[in-house]
């Protein structure tokens with residue numbers, strides 16, 4: 001028994017899937033994964049969901065990339081690291097010399113560590129000289145961050161996940177929390193069941209949380225802004241606002257009140273379909289609750305007005321005094337494990353680490369003195385603008401890591417066309433993804449179990465992950481690969497461990513100033529902002545808001561109606577999102593046997609009434625056709641969806657079945673986050689086979 005025990009390694013890690021940031025001990029014997037055990041993680045306690053428990057087999061998949069690949073005509077051949085890096089340096093260097101640094105672009109990954117996101121933006125800025133760098137928060141949470149910057153100054157959850165249990169009322173808007181953030185949802189379910197916490201859910205689908213809710217609102221697609229504004233106006237009209245909080249902590253009430261003038265309850269009922277009486281009840285529940293938390297996700301943000309609706313949420317919390325205490329505040333639920341961290345690290349075109357603007361000379365001077373390189377002053381291109389710039393012929397090269405952009409960006413056929421026009425394309429990933437098919441060089445990266453580093457979860461909690469397995473074949477951790485590319489381009493980086501990268505981050509990013517690997521040892525964690533050597537910040541707003549006068553700002557936002565409403569030709573609203581068992585595009589979970597055994601493929605949810613109208617039964621294949629493309633998919637008849645609304649998970653093992661074959665190119669107007677949820681389709685019933 002002792003020998004058996006000695007051959008088993010237990011390594012602390014952090015889940016590589018959603019933004020809840022569950023941490024575990026993973027038990028391994030050589031490359032065998034014996035089990036994953038929650039061990040009192042700071043975000044999850046002893047809980048886990050099906051992905052954290054069974055979603056790890058992909059690390060031993062026979063489909064892993066184990067050597068660099070170089071394109072030769074229509075094929076790829078294995079190459080040495082030396083040859084691949086030297087080719088990358090030669091081609092990127094040539095394009096830079098001929099067209100300037102802004103002809104190059106870099107995309108960091110929200111699946112990778114903070115240290116790796118940091119190096120990607122440093123490579124772009126300090127080595128190449130461009131701010132053309134972004135990450136996948138552009139696809140999901142940028143509008144939430146915008147809404148919070150406008151109003152309360154920091155883009156992050158205002159409290160801890162565990163604080164949700166203290167709220168008198170939790171409102172979930174456009175979040176399928178039980179499937180997208182399962183362990184976080186457990187806290188809400190528990191408080192609702194055991195403590196009598198009230199729960200209001202607003203969504204197009206009657207998913208699990210909607211069925212549990214005390215009040216379920218089903219607004220017309222894309223109209224959350226309207227009902228939120230009507231509730232806010234009703235509260236102000238009835239003088240139910242928190243005057244003491246507003247007087248002490250908030251600016252801009254008069255202008256905000258004026259902006260709400262159009263949003264009467266009757267107008268809201270006409271636009272959203274939610275009865276005025278129900279909205280009165282929502283308002284009363286908020287003002288009577290002992291603390292209200294609002295959680296929201298992609299049902300809000302992936303709309304043309306995603307930033308406006310996120311702003312409306314924060315405004316509503318401000319007028320009701322729901323900030324600056326546990327059990328109250330905003331919870332924009334981050335999708336990926338490290339979407340918060342990748343943005344914190346400055347993998348964004350307008351900000352270096354810690355949201356310090358690139359157009360601020362003092363910021364650039366600080367980084368220049370540490371990095372020994374001038375930083376470009378002009379804002380760079382975001383993901384969406386990069387695609388446009390490729391078509392315009394001004395962007396020639398892209399270095400993309402850990403993002404299957406050809407499936408996850410909207411209007412995938414349009415994105416494919418852009419990839420084909422790139423002069424040089426480097427893709428770095430764990431698998432030969434759909435996007436890799438367009439690459440000139442493919443670099444094999446290591447997944448989270450094969451590297452050290454840190455992730456930052458949705459509640460701003462920074463946690464360490466430790467290497468449990470050696471990199472497979474010749475794959476390498478992303479930070480080592482980026483360092484190799486930087487040095488091939490002439491840099492002289494000498495990081496030997498990610499802790500040195502974190503030391504550099506702490507020296508340049510005030511939010512992470514007090515973060516060290518020693519303070520994050522084992523299951524320890526810190527929530528930013530972290531003062532040097534001092535305390536971290538579980539409750540984000542304790543002594544006011546990060547504006548010069550310490551006061552938050554009510555921001556008059558505006559309603560932006562959906563751009564792609566159904567019409568006679570495309571008569572159905574097409575909604576899409578996550579499902580419990582799979583994650584994102586599915587590259588990891590569809591290669592995990594424990595998961596695929598449960599859910600092997602994709603489907604489209606059709607309401608019983610629409611199924612009856614079209615003569616459909618479950619399993620029958622249909623062809624969905626939008627203005628942008630078509631997919632063939634089996635039907636699942638369910639009353640989770642209603643009427644002429646469809647829902648399809650974004651996770652699929654088949655690229656030709658990806659939801660983004662259907663979505664278009666329009667975006668949130670402020671952040672360019674694709675309006676994935678704003679799509680109309682028609683449904684053609686295929687012959688029975």
Ligand code: SF4
Nearest residue numbers: 015017018022049052
């Ligand atoms: Fe936790 Fe999310 Fe991972 Fe599930 S997917 S174990 S909820 S971090």
